[in-house]
Amino acid sequence: MIVELLTVPAIILILGALLLPLIPERIRSSAFLLFPLAALGVLWSLPEGSLLQLPFASYELHLLQVDRLSRIFGTIFVMITFIGGVYAFHIKDVGQQSAAMAYAAGALGVTFAGDFFTLFFFWEIMAATSTYLIWARKTEASDKAGMRYILVHAFGGGLLLTGILLHLSSGGSFLIENIEETYTMASIFMLTGVALNSAIPPLHAWLADAYPKATITGAVFMSAFTTKSAVYVLIRLFPGWDILVYWGVAMALYGVVYAVLVNDIREILAYHIVSQVGYMVAGVGIGTEMAINGTTAHAFSHILYKSLLFMGAGAVIHATGKSKLTELGGFAKKMPVIVGLYMIGAFSISGFPFFNGFISKSMVVSAAGYAHFETVMLLLILASIGTFLHTGLKLPYFTWFGEKKSEFDVGKVPINMKIAMGFGAFFCTLFGVYPALLYNYLPYAVDYHPYTIYHFVEMMQILVFTFIGFWLLRKKLEGTPTIAIDTDWFYRKPAAAVRYLLVEVPNNLFGVAEKVALSAADKLSGLSKNPMQYLLPSFVHEGRTVKSDGFSAPMGAALAFILFGFLVASLVVLL
Amino acid sequence: MKTWHWIALGVVFLISLVLEFGFMEIKSPHWWNHIPAFYAIWGFIGCVAIIYISKWLGKLFILSDEDYYDR
Structure with a gap:
């Protein structure tokens, strides 16, 4: 059984997470890289089908459900674990290393889960371990953001579990299958729980709140796993649900609007995760074979270029200690390699021909x-214009090329961070130039050719004129020292009032009650010591005070004798 | 932006026009395919609209001071 468990990619990474603390520090980062490689080897050697069952109460857990969809998602999760491991090679914090590995295990576990309990188990592992990657930044802001993040995900997990239990109690399948498009309590709870992890507005604010505050290396892992594993679950459970088409389009545009307004470079990228996941959610909603293929391919591409972009932004923060557009600018010549590699990610996300976004x-x-x-279709193209505008133009222009807006030194970026970005850029280009490398492994047979004259014309015109629009209006896109209020307002702003109402008021009330009681x-x-003092107060008689509460020995003796x-x-009577 | 940058952009746009009117096949026709250089127009209008609408929404209710949540 133990040997069989080692054929589960998620278990390999969990083992890695447990073993890493036992490995000496100087070889720990190298050891980190072996586990995703082992998982990759295993997942490509597995045949299709449900390969491992475990009895659990009256159910049978399916830990390893392999098909084309789970294999391609598993592959990209493992690839990014490796690339993230290279990027974080210089990190010595074993907590972060273990948490990142367990986080990847969670994403892989969700991907290969054949039943709802296995899915939920790994879903929660993701929530807990990713929180650590925020807290590990060890700032006051990251402490608070991490707490909000885990509370929101606990809520989301609760929604999903409620949905699963309602689904089972109404006779639904324990195995993960497409759910018919009917709005029952079970399906609504499940959809909402998964929508929260997919960062579908209004349930998305945790993402833009937490990712910019996570550690530099942690954010790279975070940009890959949570939302994309949720997209995977959407494909499994809700393909063809119409609501997802409109939700997807709305979120694609929502992210674009916010990306205009925010000032932190990783927050801009975070809002573009919301936007890009919008394409995937819309694809799931369309639900045709081509749309599911497109969603899968886009999740694959997105993980590669978005992690590359986060790595670029992380390198800026590592080198300068700054993360805001209003504080950066004017140092492109001091990190040309980083700028070049970032731009490959930016070209990819913007859909330039010969890069994987295209x-x-x-x-x-x-x-x-x-x-x-x-x-x-038109609105998705509009969102794509916004993507190029922010990720491809605004962010690099004001981060590296615009005028310098504050005093800072540009430190060295570790070579491993550049190598990891090189890996990302290589794959972004490779799949862009040879799309068949990806298309051949999509869930359905692909009858689609991206490199048509139509698509070239479309992208050339869009990109050229978006650039012109940007150049003419670039002053308007300059960062401002502000924050953008999002739906996290609903749980952040009333926090003080809620704390007052539910903590301080009862605290004060109990305080007063305690004082009164004491x-x-x-x-x-x-x-009770001497009731006479109150029953017969002292008085003055013939010029001297008569203390009525004073003890009188003869009176006491008389009373004692009577008693x-x-x-x-009474003893005589009783006996 | 130097002059040659603008020239390069113009050349790319011209190539796209040549391809559009000379060689482009439309497999799945949409209403906007009848508008010449539609994607150029959509790209420019979209870009301008995104900037102005977002900024307007920002002023309306989204943007606030950095210490908003600490107050």
Whole structure:
């Protein structure tokens, strides 16, 4: 059984997460890289089908459900674990290394889960371990953001579990299958739980709140796993659900609007995750074979270029200690390699021909066209304009090329960070130039050619005129020292009022009650010591004070004698 | 932007026009395919609209001071 468990890619990485603390520090970073490689080897050697079952109560868990969809998602998760491992090679913090490995294990576990309990188990592992990657930054802002992040994900996990339990109790399958498009309590809870992890507005604010505050290396892993594993679950459970088409388009544009406004470079990238995941969510909603292929391909491409972009932004923060557009600028010549590699990621996300965004994004957009969602298609193209505008133009221009806006030194960027970016840039280009390398492994057979004259014309015109628009209006896109209020307002701003109402008011109330009770007890005990003091107050008689509460020995002796008499009499009567 | 940058952009746009009117096949026709250089127009209008609408929304209710949540 133990040997069989080692054929589960997620278990290999969990083992890695447990073993890493036992490995000496100087070889730990190298050891980190072996586990994703082992998982990659294993997942490509597995046949298709449900390969491992474990009894659990009256259920049978399916830990290893392999098909084309899970294999391609598993592959990209493992690839990015390796690339992230190279990027974080210089990090000695074993907590971060283990957490990142376990986080990747969570994403892989979700991918190969054949039943709902296995899925939920790994879903929660992701939530817990990724939180550590925020807290590991060890700033006040990251502490608070991490707490908000884990609370929101605990809520999301609760929604998903509620949905699963309702689904099972109403006779639904324990195995993960497409859910029929009917809005029952079970399906609504499950969809909402998965939508939260997919960062679908209004349930998305955790992403833009937490990712910019995570550690430099942690954010690279975070940009890959949570949202894309949720997209995978959407494909598994909700393909063809119409609501997702409109939700997807809305989030594609939502992210674009916010990316205009925010000032932190990783926050701009975070809002573009929301935007890009919008394409995938819309693709799931369209639900045709071409759309599912497009969604899968776009998730694959997105993980590569988005992690590359986060690595570039991370390198800037590592070198300068600054992360805001209003503080950066004017140092492109001091990090030409980073700028060049970042721009490959930017070209990819913007859909430049010969980069991987072109071969996947165009597939989702075309799928919308073929399914006669023409407005959806136009709006997705509009979102794509916004993507180039921010990630390809605004961010690099104001970070590296614009005028220098504050004093800072540009430190050295570790070579491993550049190598990791090189890996990312290589794959972004490789899949862009040879799309068949990806298309051959998509869930359905692909009958789509991205390199048509039509697509070339489309992208050339869009990119050229977006650039012209940017250049003419670039002053308007300059960062401002502000923050953008998002739906996290609903749980951040009232926090002070809620804390006052639920913590301070009851605290004060209990405080007052305690004081009253104690002083009452104090008074009562005083009273019980000598009630005469109150019943017969002292008085002045013939010029001298008569203390009524004073003890008089003869009176005491007389009373004691009377009491003793009663005692004897009662004993006699009783006996 | 130097002059040659603008010339390069113009050349790329011209090539796209030549391809559009000379060689382009439309497999899945949409209403906008009848508008010449539609994607150029959409690119420019889209870019301008995104900037202005976002900025307007920002002023309307989205943007706030950096210490907004600490107050």
